[in-house]
Amino acid sequence: MTAESTKVREQPPAPARPLRPTARRAGAGRAAGFAMALPPIVLIALFIGFPIVLAFAFSLGFTGGLNRTISVIGQNVHEADGGAPTLGAYTDMFTSPRFLGDLAVTVVVTLVSTTVVVLLAAGIGLYLKFRGGMIGKVLSALAVVPLFIPVVIASWAILGFYSADGFLRSAAAQLGLDFPVWSFTMVTVVIGSVWTSLPFATLLVTSGLQAVPQAMIDAARDAGASFWRVVTAVVVPMAGVPIIIATTFTAIGILGSFTVPYFTGPNSPNMLGVDMSNYFSAFNQPQQAVVMAFVVFAIASGIAAVYVWANFRSAKESGAV
CATH class of the missing domain: 1.10.3720.10 (MetI-like)
Structure with a gap:
């Protein structure tokens, strides 16, 4: 056996690479992060986002559903013609x-x-x-x-x-x-x-x-x-x-x-x-x-x-x- 082959055998083994997380573990981590961020998002959507959408629809004349009561009580309410929105309220204000x-x-x-x-x-x-x-x-x-x-x-x-x-x-x-x-x-x-x-x-x-x-x-x-x-x-x-x-x-x-x-x-x-x-x-x-x-x-x-x-x-x- 030659000296070169002995030197090759005595070299220490290469360090092992760190194990990468599997796709399942990565997906579970993303799901856990999304679940932790979900409660404030839901609260903002329910108590801020949804009322804003509802009010914007009311300004365009959609008076049905949750807007029905206020449209009946209110005066000078412009109602949409079928499914087409109306800009009557905006016209009233900008004139x-x-x-x-x-x-x-x-x-x-x-x-x-x-x-x-x-x-x-x-x-x-x-x-x-x-x-x-x-x-x-x-x-x-x-x-x-x-x-x-x-x-x-x-x-x-x-x-x-x-x-x-x-x-x-x-x-x-x-x-x-x-x-x-x-x-x-x-x-x-x-x-x-x-x-x-x-x-x-x-x-x-x-x-x-x-x-x-x-x-x-x-x-x-x-x-x-x-x-x-x-x-x-x-x-x-x-x-x-x-x-x-x-x-x-x-x-x-x-x-x-x-x-x-x-x-x-x-x-x-x-x-x-x-x-x-x-x-x-x-x-x-x-x-x-x-x-x-x-x-x-x-x-x-x-x-x-x-x-x-x-x-x-x-x-x-x-x-x-």
């Missing part, structure tokens, strides 16, 4: 000056309030990032205070503060000035919307700005960039995803708000959250109220698409996708 005015007011209040909230939150976050100190801590603490005050109490306080005999008019009268009355106007609705939406936006925007590496800011300063150049070219782009998420959450919350415009706003025009409640209960026109709800839902879906895009971009930048 109604009241609805169009409320829709315009809702969009304007949402845009203005969201802009003010994001600017205030960004201002507080930038001050904390570049200055800090006691003033920055006080500002951040004051911005979070509305979290601990119920919206109803805050709405009544805002209403009284800007009323005809409120603090501002009383203080202005001592100086011989005539301060305007803002109670039951859209001004108080904007103020109340900013008050209730500022805490969450401040927390989210501030955390996003604080996550910007200080080394990037120092490098921009060393290159000769001014303060505003650093903010617009370095800080805000790097914290863009949290700012977008805070903007979308704020806009959706203000768009569907009810308590603040109900307590502080005028009777007409007012935001759609209040108007659809009036149509459903006071005017007894549930089909028209459902149409308003789906209009708000459509606008909120457009805003939510921006939120999904921001999350996808954030996941892509982190390497998750």
Whole structure:
């Protein structure tokens, strides 16, 4: 026997490959995972998805089945002609000056309030990032205070503060000035919307700005960039995803708000959250109220698409996708 053959025989055996799970075990694992995720899916489908489908069918004139009772009680209900849906309720609303005015007011209040909230939150976050100190801590603490005050109490306080005999008019009268009355106007609705939406936006925007590496800011300063150049070219782009998420959450919350415009706003025009409640209960026109709800839902879906895009971009930048 040669030396080469002895060397070959003395080589250790190759390590055994790990056993792969069989197709049956893999299928059982998938089935177990699906069974664990099924209960919340079923609950969402039963208590959210199914009522949405039912309400959408009712808005198109399908008044049978579970929609039968509300269609009998309600007024000005448009019924489908056989199996063909009808857009009668949508035509009623989009030709109604009241609805169009409320829709315009809702969009304007949402845009203005969201802009003010994001600017205030960004201002507080930038001050904390570049200055800090006691003033920055006080500002951040004051911005979070509305979290601990119920919206109803805050709405009544805002209403009284800007009323005809409120603090501002009383203080202005001592100086011989005539301060305007803002109670039951859209001004108080904007103020109340900013008050209730500022805490969450401040927390989210501030955390996003604080996550910007200080080394990037120092490098921009060393290159000769001014303060505003650093903010617009370095800080805000790097914290863009949290700012977008805070903007979308704020806009959706203000768009569907009810308590603040109900307590502080005028009777007409007012935001759609209040108007659809009036149509459903006071005017007894549930089909028209459902149409308003789906209009708000459509606008909120457009805003939510921006939120999904921001999350996808954030996941892509982190390497998750």
